[in-house]
Amino acid sequence: MEGFMYPNEVELQWGILIVLYPFLTGLVAGAFILASLERVFRVEEVKPTYRLSLLTALAFLIVAPLPLQLHLGHPERSLEMYLTPHRSSAMAMFGFVYLWYLMAVLVVEIWLDYRRDIVRLAESSRGVKGLLYRALTLGSYNISPAALRIDDRVGWIITLIGIPSAFLLHGYVGFIFGSVKANPWWSTPLMPVVFLFSAMVSGIALVLLMYMVTSAMRRVAVDMRCLDTIAKYLFYTFVIDFALEMLDLIHRIYESDESFRSLDFMVHTRLFYSQILIQIFLGTLAPLALLSLTQMITFPAAARRRIYAIASVLTLVGIFAMRWNVVIGGQLFSKSFLGYTTYKVGFVTREGLLPAVALMILPFAILYVLIKILPPWQEESPFVAEAHGDD
Amino acid sequence: MGEFKDIAHLIRLAGVFLLGLIFFLVFRSVTIPKSFGRYGPFRGAALVELSSRPLSFAGHAACENCHPDVAALKANGVHKSLNCESCHGPLAKHADDPGNVKPVLPDVAQLCIRCHSENIAKPAGFPQVNAKEHSGGQACNTCHQPHSPGFDAGGKK
Numbered sequence: 001m002e003g004f005m006y007p008n009e010v011e012l013q014w015g016i017l018i019v020l021y022p023f024l025t026g027l028v029a030g031a032f033i034l035a036s037l038e039r040v041f042r043v044e045e046v047k048p049t050y051r052l053s054l055l056t057a058l059a060f061l062i063v064a065p066l067p068l069q070l071h072l073g074h075p076e077r078s079l080e081m082y083l084t085p086h087r088s089s090a091m092a093m094f095g096f097v098y099l100w101y102l103m104a105v106l107v108v109e110i111w112l113d114y115r116r117d118i119v120r121l122a123e124s125s126r127g128v129k130g131l132l133y134r135a136l137t138l139g140s141y142n143i144s145p146a147a148l149r150i151d152d153r154v155g156w157i158i159t160l161i162g163i164p165s166a167f168l169l170h171g172y173v174g175f176i177f178g179s180v181k182a183n184p185w186w187s188t189p190l191m192p193v194v195f196l197f198s199a200m201v202s203g204i205a206l207v208l209l210m211y212m213v214t215s216a217m218r219r220v221a222v223d224m225r226c227l228d229t230i231a232k233y234l235f236y237t238f239v240i241d242f243a244l245e246m247l248d249l250i251h252r253i254y255e256s257d258e259s260f261r262s263l264d265f266m267v268h269t270r271l272f273y274s275q276i277l278i279q280i281f282l283g284t285l286a287p288l289a290l291l292s293l294t295q296m297i298t299f300p301a302a303a304r305r306r307i308y309a310i311a312s313v314l315t316l317v318g319i320f321a322m323r324w325n326v327v328i329g330g331q332l333f334s335k336s337f338l339g340y341t342t343y344k345v346g347f348v349t350r351e352g353l354l355p356a357v358a359l360m361i362l363p364f365a366i367l368y369v370l371i372k373i374l375p376p377w378q379e380e381s382p383f384v385a386e387a388h389g390d391d
Numbered sequence: 392m393g394e395f396k397d398i399a400h401l402i403r404l405a406g407v408f409l410l411g412l413i414f415f416l417v418f419r420s421v422t423i424p425k426s427f428g429r430y431g432p433f434r435g436a437a438l439v440e441l442s443s444r445p446l447s448f449a450g451h452a453a454c455e456n457c458h459p460d461v462a463a464l465k466a467n468g469v470h471k472s473l474n475c476e477s478c479h480g481p482l483a484k485h486a487d488d489p490g491n492v493k494p495v496l497p498d499v500a501q502l503c504i505r506c507h508s509e510n511i512a513k514p515a516g517f518p519q520v521n522a523k524e525h526s527g528g529q530a531c532n533t534c535h536q537p538h539s540p541g542f543d544a545g546g547k548k
Contacts, residue, residue, distance in 0.1 A: 004511050083419050086432050108404070115400065138407065140400035147397040154401065336512060 003339025012331045012343050016324075016356045017067035022173045022195065023202070023323045024064040024363070029170035030203010031057040032106065032162060034233070039159040045229035051376030052214065053207045054110050059367035061102055067359055071351055090179060094172050101169050105162040111136070112155040114374050116143045132373070170199040177326060184259035185330040190248045197241035202319035204234045205312040210367075212309055218377070224301050228294075231308050235291040238315065242284055245322075262337035270332050270340060275325045283318015287311040448476050449486035457489065461538055468539025469518075478502060478537070503531040 001010060035053035038046045069075040081095040111118075119141050122133035171192040178191025208230045215222045252260065267275055290311040294304055328343050346352030395402065429435030454475040455462035465471055476482055478497050485492040509519045520526075531537075 006512055082415070083423055084427060084432065103408075111404070138400060138403040140403055142397060142400060144397060147400065150397055150401070338511065 001339065001341050003334070004336055005334045005339045005341050006336065009331070009334050010341055012328065012341070014327055014331060015071070015343070015351045016345050016353065017071045017351050017359070019320070019324045019327045020356055020359055021064065021067045022170075022177075022327070023320050024060050024067070024359075025170055025173050026195070026199030026202045026319065026323070027206050027363075028057045028061045028064060028203070029166040029196070029199040030201065030205075031060070031207050032166045032203070033200050034204050034207050034230070036159045036163045036166070037233070039156060040163065043229065045225050046233075048223045048226045048378070049207050049211045049230065051113065051374075051378070052211060053203075054106065054113070055370045055374065055376055056207060056210055056363075056367060057203075058102075058106050058110060059363045059370055061098075061106060062366055063359060063363045065098065066362070067356070070355055070359075073350075090172070090176055094176070097165075097168055097172055101162075101165045105158060105165050109155055109158050109162060110374070112151045112158070115151055116148060117374065119143050167196060171196050177330070180330075182335060183330050184257065185263060185333070186326065188248060188251075190244060190251075194241070194244050194248060197237060197244055198319050198322055200237045201234065201241050202316055204230060204237060205315040205319075208234060208308060209312040209316070212305065214371075222305065224304070227305065227308060231291060231294060231304075231311070234312070234315070235288070235295060238284070238288055238291065242288065245284075259337060262333050266329065266333050266340060270342070271325055271329050274321050275329070279318055279321035279325055283314055283321050287314040287318065290314075446483045447481035449481075449483040451475055453486045454482070457486075464536070465538040468536075469541035470538060497537075499530050499532045499537070502537075503535075 031053045034046065035050050035057065037043050038050045065078070069078060072078075078095075081092050082099070085096070086092040115137075118133055118136045120143075122130065122137050122141070125133055174192035174195025177186040177195075178188055180186045208227070211227070211230075212222055252263070287310075290307050293299075294307055299307065331341075332343065333340050348354050424434045424436070426435035426437075427433070430438070451474050458475075461475075465473075465475075479494060480497070482494055485494050504522045507519050507522075509521045513519055522531075526534075531540075
């Protein structure tokens with residue numbers, strides 16, 4: 001602690017779990033928006049990742065509320081949010097956005113897309129697995145072309161509804177921070193937009209990475225056309241995201257309101273590593289430079305794969321750092337602008353590093369199970385052009 | 392029924408959602424307390440329960456009735472805006488039965504610094520002292536009369 005802090009500011013109320021929360025929902029929204037691209041705008045190139053993106057979104061969405069539950073304690077009370085909704089609380093209404101997105105969009109879309117596979121698996125599997133698939137068919141085994149055509153139509157409409165829903169889901173997270181008018185570090189109408197674009201960036205990077213990793217694990221060739229297209233999207237959304245963040249920064253510097261000196265000092269001291277070095281240089285400028293290189297120069301496929309992998313990992317690190325700087329940064333300075341505190345992460349505490357790491361691994365475990373139940377791999381794509389390298 | 396054949400599974404899906412909704416509504420009506428939402432997002436009956444609890448504060452006016460000397464002293468001093476019970480604590484029991492319930496006098500060493508110890512978070516105009524330097528270790532009420540601690544309005548002890 002340094003200078004003067006109000007008594008309730010000395011200890012941070014929102015720790016690493018609250019950092020994790022927007023990070024996870026961001027991945028959900030990003031992965032879904034990538035999947036929707038294929039569906040709504042019929043971008044054939046990214047088709048190999050369509051189902052993988054949906055399952056990734058679902059796995060992360062299931063985990064997304066857990067950090068909040070762990071942070072607040074009393075998970076059984078979260079039900080009250082639905083039973084007795086409080087209409088003037090943004091956080092309470094978010095529960096409905098979440099439920100809508102989970103049940104009405106993601107689950108239905110996945111179900112419709114997988115119905116043919118589910119019916120076939122229900123007919124061919126026995127035991128518990130067979131029971132599960134038979135339950136998933138809801139007792140209807142009609143996969144006639146006419147029925148599937150209707151599914152496709154309905155799925156398309158749901159995706160169309162899903163895109164604004166995904167925007168809402170993550171715009172909302174940004175809104176919750178952006179609307180805290182007492183906190184100058186958060187309070188900006190740009191916050192939802194910045195969160196949204198950074199969500200898309202992180203989700204696309206995650207799917208890119210997951211696609212490469214799962215392909216390597218299954219020992220099949222990656223579809224380079226798909227990879228190149230996703231990387232291109234990653235690059236463009238990242239440019240927009242970066243531009244927005246810079247806009248926010250320039251606006252703050254130009255406006256220089258009464259909080260500016262305090263925040264500026266914080267960025268140069270407490271947040272120097274996480275904001276300037278990790279978020280901006282390592283997590284934004286470096287992947288942007290790598291991606292723009294691949295847009296200008298045609299590298300051989302193996303090199304492109306490596307560059308994409310490195311750029312995606314850096315991107316994810318950068319976006320995580322961005323969430324960190326928003327959430328933690330917003331609590332390091334006193335609202336009196338006279339002092340600064342420090343954040344110490346516990347380890348084996350309820351809101352410590354260990355549960356955070358566990359919550360970060362959990363979606364991958366869920367994804368693994370989902371992939372086992374609903375294999376996302378379509379009949380081998382016709383575009384597999386280049387042989388798969390060593391990675 | 393023939394024309395619905397190809398959307399039968401969608402109807403079933405809608406049925407599942409409908410079942411879920413019905414379950415939700417039933418669950419809601421069973422679990423939510425009857426008086427919830429009568430006055431706002433809380434249990435209306437809670438107000439009755441709270442108001443039936445015994446009072447702990449008697450209020451300024453009650454004290455002044457029986458302690459007019461202190462009230463007069465205070466009314467002319469710098470502490471005129473303070474409520475008796477903000478220093479003396481809740482004393483409804485004493486006000487009801489002064490003969491049997493005798494209040495414990497506040498511990499001056501704790502009391503005054505609660506409001507007057509120096510802190511830059513306080514408005515600059517509020518009187519505040521560094522207790523150790525200012526009092527030289529003596530109790531505040533050796534020099535200040537608690538009910539009128541200023542020195543201008545004849546409050547000197």
